Amino acid sequence: MRSDDLDAMDRALAQYSNVEPLAGIEQRVLNRVRAYGAVRRSGLARWALAVAFAAAAVLTTTAVLSHHPSAKSGAGSQPAAASQAALAAPKPAAPAEFTKRPGHYGRRPAPLSREERALLALVARAPDQARDALLDLQRRGTEPLRIEEIGIEPLRSHYVDHYANEDANDDAK
Amino acid sequence: MIELTQAIALQEPELAARQESAARQARFAGLVERQSRFVFRVAYALLRNSHDAEDAVQETFLKLYRGSAWEAIENERAFLAREAWRIAVDKIAKLRQAPHQPLDVELALRGGASPEETVLTADWNAAVHRLVDALPQELRQPLALSTVDEMNSREIAQAMGIAEGTVRTRIMRARRILKQKLAALMEGRYEKR
Numbered sequence: 001m002r003s004d005d006l007d008a009m010d011r012a013l014a015q016y017s018n019v020e021p022l023a024g025i026e027q028r029v030l031n032r033v034r035a036y037g038a039v040r041r042s043g044l045a046r047w048a049l050a051v052a053f054a055a056a057a058v059l060t061t062t063a064v065l066s067h068h069p070s071a072k073s074g075a076g077s078q079p080a081a082a083s084q085a086a087l088a089a090p091k092p093a094a095p096a097e098f099t100k101r102p103g104h105y106g107r108r109p110a111p112l113s114r115e116e117r118a119l120l121a122l123v124a125r126a127p128d129q130a131r132d133a134l135l136d137l138q139r140r141g142t143e144p145l146r147i148e149e150i151g152i153e154p155l156r157s158h159y160v161d162h163y164a165n166e167d168a169n170d171d172a173k
Numbered sequence: 174m175i176e177l178t179q180a181i182a183l184q185e186p187e188l189a190a191r192q193e194s195a196a197r198q199a200r201f202a203g204l205v206e207r208q209s210r211f212v213f214r215v216a217y218a219l220l221r222n223s224h225d226a227e228d229a230v231q232e233t234f235l236k237l238y239r240g241s242a243w244e245a246i247e248n249e250r251a252f253l254a255r256e257a258w259r260i261a262v263d264k265i266a267k268l269r270q271a272p273h274q275p276l277d278v279e280l281a282l283r284g285g286a287s288p289e290e291t292v293l294t295a296d297w298n299a300a301v302h303r304l305v306d307a308l309p310q311e312l313r314q315p316l317a318l319s320t321v322d323e324m325n326s327r328e329i330a331q332a333m334g335i336a337e338g339t340v341r342t343r344i345m346r347a348r349r350i351l352k353q354k355l356a357a358l359m360e361g362r363y364e365k366r
Contacts, residue, residue, distance in 0.1 A: 005359055009351065012301035016320040017218035021227055026209045028227070029234045030202055036235055 200244070205234055208249055211322055212257045215332070218317035219261040220268075221306060229264055233257045254324065254332035258314075265310075304354050305347075312347035315340045 112120070123130045209230060216229035233256045237243040246252040305313060318329045326344070330337040 005355065006352070008297055009301055009355055012298040013305070013316075013320050015298050016302055016305060016317060017214045018320075019214065019217050019223065019226075021210060021213040021223065021230070025213060025227060025230065026205050029205050029209055029231050032231050033201070033205075033235060033238045036238070 197244070201234075201238060204237075204243065204249065208253050209234070211250060212253050214321045215254050215257040215318065215324075216261045218321050219258065219314060220264060225264055225268070226261075229257060229260045232260050236260070248328075248331075250322075250324075251328050251331040254318070254321075254328060255334070258318070258332045262314075300358070301351070301355070304351055308347055308350060312343050312350070315343045316347040316351075319344055 119130075212230045212233055213226050216233070217223065217226035220226050220229060233253065236256060237253075243252070305316060308316065314333065315326075315329050318324050318332060319326070324332075326337050326340045330340045333340065
């Protein structure tokens with residue numbers, strides 16, 4: 001191989017990768033990077049939204065369960081002293097339809113509140129008194145409301161009374 | 174007045190974060206402006222296709238942007254050459270999976286009625302380039318990288334992740350094979366004259 005051929009080979013090799021890209025390659029690269037950033041931001045926003053929805057759902061569920069009658073305490077309506085003993089009484093058995101069956105994962109019945117247990121104790125201790133109280137309550141609920149007749153006296157004008165008195169004095173004179 | 178001061182104090186971290194983000198993007202844009210053509214040539218030397226090379230350039234810079242290693246690099250050319258080389262090699266592997274016509278020296282040089290006639294009439298540079306394309310990958314890659322913006326053997330070794338001595342050896346072997354094949358072709362040309 002001649003020396004000029006070798007030089008030509010070196011020149012050809014120097015041209016092997018001497019290729020210019022299409023104009024604006026820098027801008028195209030930056031555009032793609034920006035597009036990636038926008039996609040990532042929107043992806044993060046979607047995740048944040050999903051997490052917010054999930055948190056709201058959990059909070060709502062928790063709030064609903066916490067306001068269930070079974071979770072309510074008897075604070076603010078203390079039963080009568082006579083019923084205090086009944087509060088310590090053992091919890092009455094649940095109705096048969098609510099008894100737990102094997103493999104049954106339904107909703108459990110709510111336990112009796114303090115007021116309900118106090119009422120049960122009253123019925124057990126004094127059934128006649130409880131019956132009278134119940135009948136009285138029913139009677140009050142069924143009796144028609146009576147409204148007293150409203151009497152409205154006519155208004156008396158102070159001005160008229162004043163001049164009427166003056167006329168009467170003049171007549172007397 | 175106190176509320177205004179508190180509002181300003183609350184906005185200061187956000188403002189600093191935005192300024193930092195804008196500065197980071199400006200630094201990255203500067204890197205792209207400086208080195209995108211170099212990265213393109215590295216990718217093109219291996220892929221030999223402008224479209225694939227530009228894809229490799231975009232993937233290279235996107236990969237850099239996702240991480241933060243580019244903010245602490247000392248030698249931009251070596252670092253970017255390595256990233257571009259990796260991505261280009263991956264692309265070559267994918268392109269090999271696609272059905273294609275295998276590159277062969279004789280096939281590359283033929284083009285016309287006979288190899289001799291092709292060499293006589295074809296562009297000399299194109300003939301050399303086709304011979305380089307036909308070299309084995311382990312020899313072609315260092316030789317191709319050596320033609321990119323005068324990359325030295327040390328930079329090529331860093332890009333390929335091999336020893337500098339290995340790079341020199343492979344380039345010498347590649348050039349020797351190239352000379353032999355070109356000599357054979359030249360003999361045919363001179364005999365024809």
